[in-house]
Amino acid sequence: MYNILLIEDDDRLATVIKRGLEESGYQLTVAYDGNLGERLAFQEKYDVIITDIILPKINGLDLCKHIKQQKPEVPVLMLTALGTTDDKVEGFDAGADDYLVKPFDFRELEVRVRALAKRQQPVSRSEIGGVLLIADLVMNTHTKNVHRNGKEITLTPKEFKLLEYMMRNRDRVLSRSEISEKVWETTFDTGTNFIDVYINYLRKKIDRDYDIKLIHTKPGMGFIFREEK
Structure with a gap:
């Protein structure tokens, strides 16, 4: 069972994502602001972290940078309504591994989460x-x-x-x-x-x-x- 951290301040969207991924066999933890998301990311082991960009307290770009500095091996998927090329470049430059623009089809989210989770493999000597x-x-x-x-x-x-x-x-x-x-x-x-x-x-x-x-x-x-x- 893959362990996923979702950082999303939209309660309705967070509920939909949590329910859908749990029905697919994932274990979900939800944080509704950047501060809590950062604490959880550092305290627990997650196979994938999903985060919005526009968040209370710490925005998703800064949050992603902090996570990648401490845990560079953990894949981060960004969810956002900002979908221009410049926005995507900014997200990837912050360290994001993938980028999904709202609104999105839940099936696409699940496919991307699965692909990121499977990347978690030990580095060979x-x-x-x-x-x-x-x-x-x-x-x-x-x-x-x-x-x-x-x-x-x-x-x-x-x-x-x-x-x-x-x-x-x-x-x-x-x-x-x-x-x-x-x-x-x-x-x-x-x-x-x-x-x-x-x-x-x-x-x-x-x-x-x-x-x-x-x-x-x-x-x-x-x-x-x-x-x-």
Whole structure:
């Protein structure tokens, strides 16, 4: 049985979500403000945390940042009425693992919660302290540090995850759908430019000041990570 923490100040919506997930076999704890949600998140072990963004006392973005600082392994799903690309970027930059815009179909919520809960797997010993190296770009997957030509590069959690996936799949074209599935473990609307936004973020940080470029676009196909002038 998966243990879920729901942080939602709308009593009616919280009741609907709690009842629906409990009927599907999940164990639910509900907090109606950010302060209580934060205390519960730190005190108990949860497989998934679901939080609204607009909350009393501590907003969902700050709450997510606090949780990820203390428990980075716990998946966080954000529920919000704010659905623009900028809103989603802000949520993922805060550390969210997934993002669902209100109003939503309960079946979609359940599918996303199930996918996040299944991600809770121990890290294998072979990955601890692992270092990825391509050209002069170095990523330490244990310390979460990234350097290029000896210069430290600061990345958000999602930027790091995207870069790690691309480095592990160097010299292979990665479609937008594959990136959304493997990095965010979800499927974005085909009309969104969300993946391109994050690719541009990475380019500015790891490619802009260097002659050798690492991230390249394959028109109509996706992106490829390789050394190329």
